Amino acid sequence: MTQTQKHRWIVGQTRADREALHPAADAGQGIFVIDAHRNLRGPYTAAGELLRQLIPTVQKHWPELVERHVVEVLSFAPELRDVVQASRETLTSLAIPEERTRFYARVRTQRLTHGVIELLQKIAVPERMGRLQFVFENAGDCEHTDNEFFATILRRIHPAQIEVTLSSKPEMEWPMVREALDKYAERIEAPVIQRTAPSGADPLELAKRFVQSDGTSDVAEEIAAYESIADEQRQALHDQRAEELEALDQFSLTLGAIPWHRERGSSREAMLQGLKVPMDYCLNMGFYEACLDLGIRGRKFVDWSKENLEYMWAFMTKSTNSLAALGRTEEAEELYNWARENTDNPGALMQAAYATSMLHTRHHQVRNHDTARYWINQALELAANISEEKMRNFRTVFYNNGLALIEMHVGNHEEALRLVMEGYDRLVETHGLEQHKLHRSVLMNNKSHILSALKRYEEALEELNQVIEIDPNYPEYHFDRGNVYSKIGRLEEAIANYTRGIEISPPFPELHYNRASAYNRLGETEKAMADYSYLLEIEPTHIDGRLNRATLYLEAGDTEAARLDVLEGLALEPQHAQLLCTLGLIEMAEEQMEAAEKALRAALAADETLLEAYVNLSVLLFEKEDVHGSVEILTTAIGHHPQADVLYFNRAWAMQSLERFEEAVEDYTQALQAGSGDAQEIFYQRGACLMELGREEEAFADWKLHLADGESPYLDTIQQLAPALTHL
Structure with a gap:
């Protein structure tokens, strides 16, 4: 802006x-x-x-x-x-x-x-x-x-x-x-x-003003007076203010001023409840920084003794959940290790084992699925000892869902599917259809993810249809169903699902990104551009969105706008290979060949496997009449992409121009075997190379195949060299 x-x-x-x-x-x-x-x-x-x-x-x-x-x-x-x-x-x-x-x-x-x-x-x-x-x-x-x-x-x-x-x-x-x-x-x-500082003011009255400000006053005299009065007087002021605020019956006050006063008041139980209640709410709402703050404050007042365990565990485990959500996973695991050192309570150890497993399979930057499996098995063993049947069954189902995630991550999709399906059936059998609706929906959604990974897309859609029927306002389900439709090429239905997700959700960048991709595949570039532009309005650091919009601008001939997007992206990630490659294409479109070569070589320095950069650099070098350089680049590229037909085609063309006809014939043949969509062109060019090699019969056979594919721009040449073919 x-x-x-x-x-x-x-x-x-x-x-x-x-x-x-x-x-x-x-x-x-x-x-x-x-x-x-x-x-x-x-x-x-x-x-x-x-x-x-x-x-x-x-x-x-x-x-x-x-x-x-x-x-x-x-x-x-x-x-x-x-x-x-x-x-x-x-x-x-x-x-x-x-x-x-x-x-x-x-x-x-x-x-x-x-x-x-x-x-x-x-x-x-x-x-x-x-x-x-x-x-x-x-x-x-x-x-x-x-x-x-x-x-x-x-x-x-x-x-x-x-x-x-x-x-x-x-x-x-x-x-x-x-x-x-x-x-x-x-x-x-x-x-x-x-x-001028007030003279003769009552310290208790000044202290009360500070308390009434809920600790926000920066008046030096009020702060000094507050700190000077007796502890009992301070506590009484905080108790009184907390009661006044509670009488207002405004929930958000329980997230700020009320716990602040209760921490400084006379009732320990009111203080602990005053911190725990908002902490629970903040965790459930996704206010993780606030939840973590409340958990840290609460742990200052409790220890691991039996009488304090419930509060200690609440303050600790909600802190770890928040740390994991915030990406501070090492700190979360340290807290679980601290818990294991300080309690032998089976329930706490069970939950710590499960959570540690999830850190290793889902949250840690470097994941260790073997360690995750060890801890989930610990959780399952402890769950098996729960005496109350319904709780034992729920915990077993819940932890087996975690085990299914591990199996997914290591590629055991069938085992993951079995665990999820058995868990769903067990939950319904022991709890009926009215309890644990949320977790049943989670199991159904997880089942759809596994079925999609197994390429059983119709079954995945069936599962998603059912989960959306029972939880229609959860936008992620519409996002997931849109993704399945996109995978099987049903793009109109994918767009309809992404659109529904957008309608019922706060701004959700991924919905717009995926809808833009679907629009683009349908050729509706204006709608794709609108979605990419909105995406970048709400998330300007979205690299892929910026890259894709730059590509659309470039295809539309607006190289200036494309360049702005690419440069914005490179300012965020200077070594982004795709952005550097796109910059090279922009320079080529503006006929800045030296700058284009520099950008394409920078792209390959950032990612030595980037096919698009190899292809375009080979074309650029060929156009600069550095045919040997083009061949060298293409040979390197084929080492990384031995099945890429375009590389063989381009190298064959270069070899042909160098009059290295045997090698050109070999590369054209490789391009055909790799499934090139330019078969008609290849048959003509390979035939021309075969003619140069004196292999006339083979050349005529190729030209015959060339002519059979439709109209030919080379008809005059073929009529001169093989007139019989044009009369077939």
């Missing part, structure tokens, strides 16, 4: 200094001033409060906008369930804690953010609310989810439509936000306002 008008970044050491530059909040004028401090409501403190102020008006006047983005709205501001109906629930969102066996991907919060930003774009138009202004105070103290929101809204929305002001201390701790501010915002220094 190129822009001259910019958003604003107000910096100053104190809130009072910065607020002097804030506009007055006035919803009637479209001005919203919001405190972003994470202490207040945890995840989406800022963005959630913005929606709490906006959505009632939007719901009243333009309810269709809210309906389209209902998942995002209720994820940001759960209190709005009193205003907005949750119309797109899934088995995942509805599952009770005891049956929650699937968690969201870490990218979900970014998808939610894009959806809310698109809702805001639809609101801030002249026919609705017009231009809006958002001011976010304490932006440097925001929670991770608001960090994503700030960075994304600064990038995606032009200040002429919505002006965003972040107000913070000069030191911005979030690199993503700082980068966006540097690029899209004007930095404004707040003047220092001289203030």
